[in-house]
Amino acid sequence: MQLRNVVSLVLLILSVPLQIYLMRYNREIKEYILQLFKSLPDELYDSDYVMDYIDPRPYLWSIFDYAVPTTQDVEESEIPKDDIHEFRPPHLKYRVGDVVLTYDLSIAVVVGWSIDMSDLTKEPVYVLLIENKNESSLEQQDRMLLLLDVEVHHTMIEHYFEKFDGTRYLPRDWLKKMYPKDV
Template identity: 35%
Template sequence: MPLNRDHAQFLVLFLCVPIQYLAVEYMGSNEVSRTYAISQMVTQFKEVQTQWLRVEPWKKWCLQMVLKLREGRHFVDDGQEVHDMGESPAFEVLKYREKDGYFSQSAEVRNPKSPHVKYRVGQVVKHKLWGYHGVIVGWDETARAPESWIKQMHGDNAHWRTQPNYHILVDTRDRPAPQFTYVPQENLEIVKQVKILHPSIEEYFESFDGSQYLARPWLKGVYPKD
């Protein structure tokens, strides 16, 4: 609820005594300097009231933060630890999310499901090498990514590209900046009764049943056998 004029005036009067005390203690005993300092503080208070004590500025700020989070989503490497949370130290591949269906972003229906694909959309997993938790939001039967990305991320582990690779929404308690990763099957293990925190989780899932996440209809349509 925004402050009206009466509320603001009451708050200013309420703060007069402590303001005067601070003015004497820290702004000198000269009447002119104290008067100037107090007027500056009142002006700053009015600016704070205008910018932050109303609903609209907060809504605008929250929207800007959400947009920044969305813009900051990266697919990071699987072959080495991330040192700067929020940035891939090797190759930024956000621009490939939809192009050519890389990183399980293809809308192609995965039906039938290969028996080699061990895990399913909605399962919560832990990375065996790096220890972070996440939830599966997609998979490819074999790695589907730019060749340069595969060479740089997989390094000497050439066999990673021939096994199922999973699109993982990473828990922000493990990596504070919202991230996706693309992980070979052998580097994942299932965990139970663990909820994942990520700003995009509701885009993919309707709820959490205590064991796994339940996919939204559009996602279930792409992975009908999961």
């Protein structure tokens, strides 16, 4: 094998861990990359294929029905039995309140998850609040990385969580009732 091929292969293998390391420990690089994505032309997003792939609005779950302006109303309301996740599959990596980095380099907090109970071999899907975008998103487990000691800024954080303990967000009582095994 030629030296050039070996060097190319080594650079390719090291590029992903290097990107993850830089994104985790250097906030300036993340801001630079976000600015770069924001500067992309709007025509890129006009494609129906791109919008169908990115837009999570058709898939939002019942967890968002509880995110009303007053948290007291949510605490006092009865949560339907279908919305309570009594069983937590052992292969789930993330819990409600965990801060994650998504494949598109967005920092987000997990507010819920769902899995097909008839086939537990399928990948779980997580509901996320994306930092600084006032958006929610759905993401598969294998497309996220856990972040520690990172606080997320989103307008709906106080509706879902009581506080940030330095490592993760502590869910409100109604969210604890929906995901009792995540606490």
